[in-house]
Amino acid sequence: MNTVWLAIVVLVAMGFAYQFGTQASRRAAVSSATKLHSLPGHYGMLVALWLGIPALAVILLFALFGDTVVRSLVMGALPPDILALPQAELLTVMQRIQALASGFGVLGEPAAYELSAAERLRTLQTTRDLALVAGVAAAAAAGLVFALRRISPSLRARNEVEAVVKILLIGCSTVAILTTVGIVMSLVGETLRFFSYVSPVDFFFGTVWNPRFVTVGSGSADGYGLLPLLWGTVLIAAIAMLVSLPVGLMIAIYMAEYAPPKLRAVAKPLIEILAGVPTIVYGFFALTIAGPALSGAGALVGLDIRATSALTAGVVMGIMIIPFISSLSDDIITQVPRTMRDGSLGLGATRSETIKRVVLPAALPGIVGAFLLAVSRAIGETMIVVLAAGNAPVLQPNPFESVSTVTVTIVKQLTGDIDFASPQSLVAFALGLTLFVLTLGLNVLALYIVRKYREQYE
Amino acid sequence: MATGTADTTIGAARAASPTTQRVQATLARRRAAETRFRLIGLSAVILGIGLVALLFASILSRGLPAFWQATLTLEVYIDPEIVDVSPAPDAAAFDSQAAYEEAFLGWQTELARTNWGRVLRNALLAYLPPEAAESGRAVEGLIASNERFELRALIQEDPGLIGETITFQGLADANIDVWVKGNIDRSLPDDRLPLTSDQRAWVEILLEQGVLTQEFASSLLFNVDSRSSPASAGLAGAFVGSLFMMLIVIVLSVPIGVAAAIYLEEFAPRNRFTDLIEVNINNLAAVPSIVFGLLGAAVFINWFRLPLSAPLVGGLVLTLMTLPTVIIATRSTLRAIPPSIRQAAIGLGASRVQTVAHHVLPLAVPGILTGAIIGVAQALGETAPLLLIGMSAFVAQVPASPMDASTALPVQIYLWQGNELRNFFEARTSAAIIVLLALLLSLNTIAIILRKRFEKRW
Numbered sequence: 001m002n003t004v005w006l007a008i009v010v011l012v013a014m015g016f017a018y019q020f021g022t023q024a025s026r027r028a029a030v031s032s033a034t035k036l037h038s039l040p041g042h043y044g045m046l047v048a049l050w051l052g053i054p055a056l057a058v059i060l061l062f063a064l065f066g067d068t069v070v071r072s073l074v075m076g077a078l079p080p081d082i083l084a085l086p087q088a089e090l091l092t093v094m095q096r097i098q099a100l101a102s103g104f105g106v107l108g109e110p111a112a113y114e115l116s117a118a119e120r121l122r123t124l125q126t127t128r129d130l131a132l133v134a135g136v137a138a139a140a141a142a143g144l145v146f147a148l149r150r151i152s153p154s155l156r157a158r159n160e161v162e163a164v165v166k167i168l169l170i171g172c173s174t175v176a177i178l179t180t181v182g183i184v185m186s187l188v189g190e191t192l193r194f195f196s197y198v199s200p201v202d203f204f205f206g207t208v209w210n211p212r213f214v215t216v217g218s219g220s221a222d223g224y225g226l227l228p229l230l231w232g233t234v235l236i237a238a239i240a241m242l243v244s245l246p247v248g249l250m251i252a253i254y255m256a257e258y259a260p261p262k263l264r265a266v267a268k269p270l271i272e273i274l275a276g277v278p279t280i281v282y283g284f285f286a287l288t289i290a291g292p293a294l295s296g297a298g299a300l301v302g303l304d305i306r307a308t309s310a311l312t313a314g315v316v317m318g319i320m321i322i323p324f325i326s327s328l329s330d331d332i333i334t335q336v337p338r339t340m341r342d343g344s345l346g347l348g349a350t351r352s353e354t355i356k357r358v359v360l361p362a363a364l365p366g367i368v369g370a371f372l373l374a375v376s377r378a379i380g381e382t383m384i385v386v387l388a389a390g391n392a393p394v395l396q397p398n399p400f401e402s403v404s405t406v407t408v409t410i411v412k413q414l415t416g417d418i419d420f421a422s423p424q425s426l427v428a429f430a431l432g433l434t435l436f437v438l439t440l441g442l443n444v445l446a447l448y449i450v451r452k453y454r455e456q457y458e
Numbered sequence: 459m460a461t462g463t464a465d466t467t468i469g470a471a472r473a474a475s476p477t478t479q480r481v482q483a484t485l486a487r488r489r490a491a492e493t494r495f496r497l498i499g500l501s502a503v504i505l506g507i508g509l510v511a512l513l514f515a516s517i518l519s520r521g522l523p524a525f526w527q528a529t530l531t532l533e534v535y536i537d538p539e540i541v542d543v544s545p546a547p548d549a550a551a552f553d554s555q556a557a558y559e560e561a562f563l564g565w566q567t568e569l570a571r572t573n574w575g576r577v578l579r580n581a582l583l584a585y586l587p588p589e590a591a592e593s594g595r596a597v598e599g600l601i602a603s604n605e606r607f608e609l610r611a612l613i614q615e616d617p618g619l620i621g622e623t624i625t626f627q628g629l630a631d632a633n634i635d636v637w638v639k640g641n642i643d644r645s646l647p648d649d650r651l652p653l654t655s656d657q658r659a660w661v662e663i664l665l666e667q668g669v670l671t672q673e674f675a676s677s678l679l680f681n682v683d684s685r686s687s688p689a690s691a692g693l694a695g696a697f698v699g700s701l702f703m704m705l706i707v708i709v710l711s712v713p714i715g716v717a718a719a720i721y722l723e724e725f726a727p728r729n730r731f732t733d734l735i736e737v738n739i740n741n742l743a744a745v746p747s748i749v750f751g752l753l754g755a756a757v758f759i760n761w762f763r764l765p766l767s768a769p770l771v772g773g774l775v776l777t778l779m780t781l782p783t784v785i786i787a788t789r790s791t792l793r794a795i796p797p798s799i800r801q802a803a804i805g806l807g808a809s810r811v812q813t814v815a816h817h818v819l820p821l822a823v824p825g826i827l828t829g830a831i832i833g834v835a836q837a838l839g840e841t842a843p844l845l846l847i848g849m850s851a852f853v854a855q856v857p858a859s860p861m862d863a864s865t866a867l868p869v870q871i872y873l874w875q876g877n878e879l880r881n882f883f884e885a886r887t888s889a890a891i892i893v894l895l896a897l898l899l900s901l902n903t904i905a906i907i908l909r910k911r912f913e914k915r916w
Contacts, residue, residue: 099556103555104554104555104556106556158809161811162809162810162811165811166721166725166811168717169717169718169720169721169725170721172713172714172715172717172718172721173717173718173721173722173726173735174735175714175718175778175781176718176735176738176739176742176781176782176785177734177735177738179738179742179753179778179781180738180741180742182753182757183745183749183750183752183753186752186753186756186757187749187752187753187756189756190756246502247502247505247506250498250499250501250502250503251499251502251503251506253499254496254499254500254502254503255503257499258496258499258500259503263503267503267506267507270506270507270510271503271506271507271510273510274506274509274510274513276835276839276898276902277513277839277895277898278838278839278840278841278868278894278898279839279841279842280839280841280868280871280872280891281513281517281839281871281891281894281895283872283875284517284871284875284887284888284891285513285516285517287875288516288520288875288884289516319509319513322506322509323506326506348481350488350489350491350492351492351496352491352492352494352495352496353488353491353492355495356495373744376744376746377744377746379746380745380746380747380748380749381746382746382747382748382841382842383841383842383872386842386872387872387875407746407748407842410748410751410752410846411748411842411845411846414751414752414755414845414846415845415846415850420760428752428846429752429756432748432749432752435746435748435749436745436746436749439744439745439746440741440745443740443741443744444741447740
């Protein structure tokens with residue numbers, strides 16, 4: 001909390017520094033009777049930055065390393081027989097020392113070494129706090145003095161301030177790269193560790209998913225076959241696309257070509273509500289309503305449909321994807337040039353013939369792109385399948401039975417305790433990498449197709 | 459368009475032409491096909507809207523009753539013979555904080571040892587036939603087990619109540635609630651019903667006397683989750699956890715996302731580096747959310763050793779997930795601002811940073827806000843990545859800081875739907891979904907209002 005207050009003090013000081021800098025630059029302009037290179041405010045900002053950046057850097061350093069240094073100094077002074085204690089007991093000792101040092105007190109008579117360590121901790125903490133304040137003050141003062149002395153009418157204050165702003169902006173935009181690097185490194189790193197237990201061939205081509213809890217080191221390679229999971233994923237995604245593509249596409253066609261503006265203004269946002277509903281809600285809907293309904297409907301026609309099956313998950317996922325397909329396709333269909341429609345209508349084709357023979361073929365690459373993006377959403381979707389697919393990782397072709405998918409298995413293997421040294425947990429990262437590569441491939445392909453299409457008409 | 463008469467005249471004049479004959483022969487079929495196509499489109503739209511209606515109607519019809527819950531209003535005599543505790547310790551009488559806390563804990567233990575169940579049972583017996591006293595356990599089973607602790611907390615707060623009679627409102631047991639609402643098939647044989655025949659008779663008596671009523675279930679909103687006493691399980695902990703995460707998401711993703719978008723749109727030269735950033739952002743926007751969860755598990759939990767289940771980690775993961783949304787929305791807003799505004803500013807001598815800060819950004823604020831709100835709404839409904847960083851643990855406390863263990867609203871929904879007490883939790887889960895959807899809907903409404911209000915067409 002102290003650090004936060006100190007940071008606030010620094011921010012307030014930056015405000016004052018801004019004032020100093022502005023006034024100093026005005027005085028400099030008056031005394032040398034020349035025009036300033038930049039606006040007085042820029043000089044103010046420059047001074048504020050010179051004060052703030054070093055001071056905040058000192059705070060950051062202390063926040064990162066202060067506690068660790070103090071702790072290791074206190075631990076270093078403990079008697080050797082205490083240091084030899086196991087980790088958990090050492091932790092208790094440190095907690096007691098901290099309780100003593102903070103004046104909270106401990107139950108029972110504290111040992112002599114505890115008292116001396118607590119005393120030492122207290123002095124060190126005071127020293128650290130003093131050093132922090134002194135360091136921040138010194139850094140701020142040095143920056144302030146340096147910046148104020150630099151002020152002269154010819155100083156290019158604006159350029160310097162803008163350079164800092166630009167560096168900040170670039171820093172923010174590299175976060176995206178860092179995220180990707182983080183994803184790839186963590187996935188690849190843990191996957192490689194997983195492959196030290198299970199061979200890649202067994203993983204990618206295995207047909208049995210049944211990871212048993214074996215002790216570390218004796219890891220048997222069987223039961224880590226990806227294929228049943230991949231099959232479940234593909235099956236559910238296919239059902240989802242069978243539901244969402246016709247419905248979504250017809251909605252898009254009707255909205256773009258037929259619907260009167262009033263209907264469009266009402267119906268479009270209504271359908272897009274579906275896109276804003278969290279997937280856990282769809283999962284619950286699938287589990288409690290869609291599943292029993294489908295099962296009942298199957299019983300009517302003599303089909304044995306399980307309530308939690310590939311069909312249930314697929315149908316509900318299809319409903320989720322409808323607005324995704326309809327709004328993307330709507331945009332694409334509207335982009336097809338008016339002249340092409342007019343040409344076809346002028347030759348005597350009906351509107352549906354124009355749509356089927358002219359507009360859709362022209363929009364096809366874009367629609368394929370939208371389709372691929374939707375497939376990538378479908379295979380990455382988690383909560384619906386966790387709740388409604390039944391979690392039975394068996395390689396079987398019947399969509400009315402339970403299946404399991406890549407995402408379900410990731411959740412299953414990583415919920416609860418995460419043990420980064422067992423293949424049971426690590427396999428989640430290998431599955432994640434597979435999923436990442438699959439979706440990335442689909443996205444890149446989709447973007448490529450869409451981009452190619454755009455070049456045709458613009 | 460030719461008028462009807464002209465059409466017939468031309469038709470009559472060229473009746474001999476074989477082409478016209480062929481066209482006319484197909485006309486009826488083609489027009490029918492046109493109508494058919496149009497009807498298919500319209501029915502797709504109706505199906506879409508119908509699905510929205512079905513989803514909301516089913517959730518509302520299941521969830522709304524859960525906002526009212528069977529509640530007992532009792533006159534409770536705090537019998538000093540049962541509640542036999544020493545007076546509460548006084549902080550001033552102890553010389554160290556630790557000693558006081560020990561004494562206070564001792565007093566709390568005394569309170570905890572008290573048989574609060576008997577106090578409540580006696581209160582209930584006043585309304586029931588005398589022979590009920592013989593089956594005390596069954597009587598105690600009428601009231602949610604958590605109410606004992608509520609009563610204890612009341613007395614701990616004000617020990618002066620001992621010996622008094624107070625009006626105490628307590629929730630009835632979950633099974634009573636389900637029974638009263640008629641969600642149990644009453645024709646089931648006795649041994650399969652959760653209530654004994656005595657209990658069923660007592661419920662009728664209590665209903666008649668107006669002791670057992672349906673009250674607004676404030677426990678749903680203001681209690682924390684509870685395992686032992688399902689009737690009093692509430693969303694408070696999940697709500698605060700979600701709030702912490704959303705604050706982190708807003709504080710981090712909006713400034714970073716806007717800065718990144720500004721750099722890419724206004725400053726970035728077209729080179730390999732900026733191309734790389736763009737490709738990254740586009741791909742990150744399409745990466746399945748569960749992959750971000752894997753990133754969080756590997757980087758934040760395994761490398762940085764941040765605590766499991768903490769809203770801090772959840773917030774960071776969701777920030778990375780939302781960032782592309784914010785960046786893309788901000789960029790399209792910036793792109794919509796006409797270049798003439800920038801040219802005018804630059805023509806008057808403003809630098810590019812000044813142009814952006816003084817002219818472009820103020821115009822972009824509504825668009826940026828809309829994008830940020832949509833991003834936050836997306837993050838609020840996200841479940842899958844949170845499961846992987848341990849947020850699905852059972853937490854019976856309101857987290858006091860972003861470092862404490864917590865759940866989130868969608869995760870709480872996931873946990874509740876899996877509860878074994880199906881009859882009760884199906885409604886309660888639906889109610890939790892209603893709360894979540896209401897939050898999302900209001901966020902989206904704000905976004906739409908902002909867009910409508912401040913949107914400018916250039």
